């Protein structure tokens with residue numbers, strides 16, 4: 053649906069959409085940036101290369117003022133509005149490219165960012181099941197004899213609960229997840245996260261194991277968040293405590309937010325979803341804008357978001 057609006061966005065004046073919307077903070081998010089997309093994400097979503105990412109960043113810096121997590125918390129508390137809208141940038145899943153590729157680009161442009169990590173994957177202890185699916189798809193696509201046995205499209209639809217069949221298929225196609233973790237090190241290590249934090253980046257939580265929260269009971273949701281934020285509060289205590297819901301926050305109810313704000317050792321100051329420009333479910337909850345599309349124009353992606361938001365607002369008012 054939103055993609056129809058994105059198709060029209062390049063023909064509309066971005067500055068006018070921006071002014072009309074009155075949006076105070078833009079929160080785009082990515083997973084990683086790479087000139088050579090790694091097999092564990094290559095088949096999941098389109099990734100920006102370094103020049104596409106730099107071009108998007110330049111577009112955003114022309115229209116927005118970049119802010120870090122502490123400024124965001126202050127702006128939320130005080131209701132401050134800047135001369136230009138603010139830009140709060142974040143990255144999910146804690147991939148190693150954040151250290152090797154993304155952070156150097158951001159530092160060159162003096163842009164702060166928050167990196168949301170899955171605490172169960174830090175130090176390459178476990179591989180996210182979607183990454184396992186991508187690795188298997190890659191092995192099949194690289195080997196024509198396997199393509200007559202497996203259908204890559206139906207494989208890409210396998211879910212969190214299909215873990216056993218994933219392991220079986222991996223054995224058949226000769227993919228070893230543990231060897232991949234040990235040799236390729238797809239995730240950031242704690243020492244790298246500490247370096248990133250010392251460079252001014254914020255480390256946030258993205259759950260322990262990246263489940264789909266809409267399939268969990270409220271108790272299971274709370275357990276995932278608590279396990280993750282206890283780790284973040286322990287290793288990164290002197291920063292705002294931020295959490296982004298894995299996949300989306302569908303199925304998460306407002307009482308969870310109130311509860312999480314008041315916990316001494318698993319505190320969350322702000323939480324984030326992935327629904328684009330939209331109001332959150334609680335004063336401490338915000339929605340971010342997904343940036344990973346096959347087309348790479350920031351004007352098209354962000355302009356489409358603004359256009360969609362304005363049309364929705366107009367319809368509700370009408």
Ligand SMILES: [Zn+2]
Pocket residue numbers: 144145258262298299
């Ligand atoms: Zn994620």
